[in-house]
Each structure stands twice: as C-alpha cells, then as structure tokens.
Amino acid sequence: MVLPTAQSGARLNTRTTTRPVADVPAEASAAFPALPVRLDGIARRFGAAHTVLSGVDLDVAPGEIVAVLGPSGCGKSTLLRQVSGLDAPTSGRVTIDGTPVVGADPRTAVAFQEPRLLPWRTLTRNVALGLPPGTAKDAGRARVAQLLDLVGLAASAGLRPRQVSGGMAQRASLARALARNPGVLLLDEPFGALDALTRLRMQDLLLDVHAAQPATILLVTHDVEEALYLADRVVLLRTLSDAAGRVDGGADGAVHGGVGDRVSSIARIVDVPGDRPRDRADRDLADLRAELLEGLGVPTHHSRH
Numbered sequence: 510m511v512l513p514t515a516q517s518g519a520r521l522n523t524r525t526t527t528r529p530v531a532d533v534p535a536e537a538s539a540a541f542p543a544l545p546v547r548l549d550g551i552a553r554r555f556g557a558a559h560t561v562l563s564g565v566d567l568d569v570a571p572g573e574i575v576a577v578l579g580p581s582g583c584g585k586s587t588l589l590r591q592v593s594g595l596d597a598p599t600s601g602r603v604t605i606d607g608t609p610v611v612g613a614d615p616r617t618a619v620a621f622q623e624p625r626l627l628p629w630r631t632l633t634r635n636v637a638l639g640l641p642p643g644t645a646k647d648a649g650r651a652r653v654a655q656l657l658d659l660v661g662l663a664a665s666a667g668l669r670p671r672q673v674s675g676g677m678a679q680r681a682s683l684a685r686a687l688a689r690n691p692g693v694l695l696l697d698e699p700f701g702a703l704d705a706l707t708r709l710r711m712q713d714l715l716l717d718v719h720a721a722q723p724a725t726i727l728l729v730t731h732d733v734e735e736a737l738y739l740a741d742r743v744v745l746l747r748t749l750s751d752a753a754g755r756v757d758g759g760a761d762g763a764v765h766g767g768v769g770d771r772v773s774s775i776a777r778i779v780d781v782p783g784d785r786p787r788d789r790a791d792r793d794l795a796d797l798r799a800e801l802l803e804g805l806g807v808p809t810h811h812s813r814h
Contacts, residue, residue: 543572543725544616544692546592550601553587561587563749564773565601571692574719574726576736579746580805584774585729588746589695592727593617605693615641618691622698624682626670632681633657633666639688656684659721660714676707680714687722694724698731712738716785733801737794740781745804747776776804 551565561584569575577585590596591603594614603610605617618639626635633653640649657663660680670678679699686694696715700708712735719726730736736743749772779801782793802808 542692543723544606545569545571546693546725546727547604547607548588548591548601549604551588551591551598551603552600553584553591553596554599560749562591562598562774565775566773567744567775567778569725569727571725572723573742574728574740576728576730576740576743577746578730578733578736578743578801578805579776580748583746583748585746586697588774589619589697589727589729592693593619593695595619614693615689616691617693617695618686618689619695619697620682620686620699622701624670624675624678626678626681626685628670631667631669632662632673632677635670635681636684636688639685641689652688653684656687657681659687659718660684674707676703676711679703679711683715683718687718687724691724694726696726696728698729700735701731708732708735713786715739733798733805734789736801737781737797738787738789739785743779743781743801745776745779745801746774749774 546567546569548565548567551562552560553562554560561582565588567575577588579585587596591598592605592610592614594603594610594612594617605614626632627638630638636653636656637649640652644652654663654666657666660683662677662680662684665673665677670681673681679702683699699715700711703711716739728736728739779797781787781797783791787794
C-alpha cells in the first residue's frame, strides 16, 4: 500500500445525483466554487503545556472530500476550527484559495453532530438562518426551497424540529450549512448521533449533495467505514503524547520529542481507491479498514488474501 504525502495530487471522484433540483434564480444559487485549502505548519496550544495540534501540513484540492480520523483528544474538531476561522492557530497559517483565514470565514460553513435547530422555527425558517446577509427575500425563499428539495425535506418544510426524526433534523442542518453557499464545507461528526441505517442513508445523501454542489469537504468522523465510503483521502491523526515519548510544547506551539524534532499530528494520509459510490463490501476497502483500525490502536485480526 502506497501512502502518499499531504501534498500528493487528489483523485476526485464523482457521483451522479438522481434527485431533481428545482430551478432557482441565479442570485439565490450563486455560491463560492469549490475552493482549495492549505494548512502550513499548523500548531494549536492551550495554556503553557497542552498542545493539541503540531506540524500539520495538508493540501486539499477543490471539490475533494477528505475524512479526518483519530483517537479522542487528538485535535480533529480543533483542526476544523482552524479552517473555519472559529479558532486561530498558535503558529502556522491556513489559506483558502490562497487567501489567509482571519476570523470566521464566509467561504466556509460548518455542520455539527447535533442539528442545533431552533425549536420554535419551522425547517424552512431554520434553513433560512444560513442564508448570507443581504440575500433578497424572493431569492432567499427560492434558495431555501431548492435546498429542502435537495435533502428530501420539501414535504416537511412547515414542520418544527420536534415533529421530525433525528435524520430529518440532520438533513435540515446540512441544508442550513449549504444555504451559506460555501466553497468549503466542514462536517464535524454530522451523522454520529444517528442510528445505523439512517447513518448509511445520510452518507448516500451527502454524496448526492456533493454531486449537486461540489464544495470541498473536510469530514471529521470516528467511523472508519464512513471515511472509506465517502472520502478521496483519509487523514489519520495521532495523540501527540503517544507520538513522542516525552512531549515538549515549544515556544512556537509545535511539539518536540526528546531529540528536538517536530512531531506532526498527522500519522499518515491514505488514498482511498475506487470511484464513488463504492461497494461497501469491497475487499480492498476491508484491507484499508484493518490498517486504519490498527492505526487507531484497535487490532482486527484481519487476514489478507
């Protein structure tokens, strides 16, 4: 298995959506194109001694889906916050389309594990919260209708969160993020709270959405199968204290081992073979699954034939 570096070229997969998308005025559907993301030497330290991220170098191509895996506490969500501008690195730089991220970046949108819908608003009005400031009323109404149709909620547009299932609420949350018209979509365990069957359906929905609106996607997940099914590449993070024996937080925010070498939070980056939608039972994916689980410290006793 060849493990490419963070700078390796991305092989972008495509998936044809079968869901019709309603016509919508150009003003309402105008979006950032899928944008490239670059992380250069990103480190994040909290306090004097607690370093979460160190030496993160990563290039994400426009329209690529990159999944981020790693043990709890390794900095997966912190990494997304650097890209969104909701947090700033202690050292290093994040750029989107060559422009530095400074503060909350309007080119990005975030969807979380919890839908975080306002209970007193209908799904339509919750999705409308994601519209960019200054969107004209008619254009905004058309855009929200288009997104609700895209995620399969057109018939439920007038319902409130308490009247819909968890999967439907999560679809509304995804539509709200897309209403921002992002060039970069950041997903932080978006399906983690769903039951197994709903989660599988949401994975297919995400591929449909990506085909219709191919933003660059960074997806944080604990689910190895999900990462392999959705992503073009998988970034495996490690806990820094496990990576360096004795870990020292340097003045630059980087982590240094006993001999002074910088330790990267990235343990490995793996290309995922095949075009989407992939066969979930594919043997190559099973081998990769075993490798990634072992990288997470979970022995699988998987034999390759």
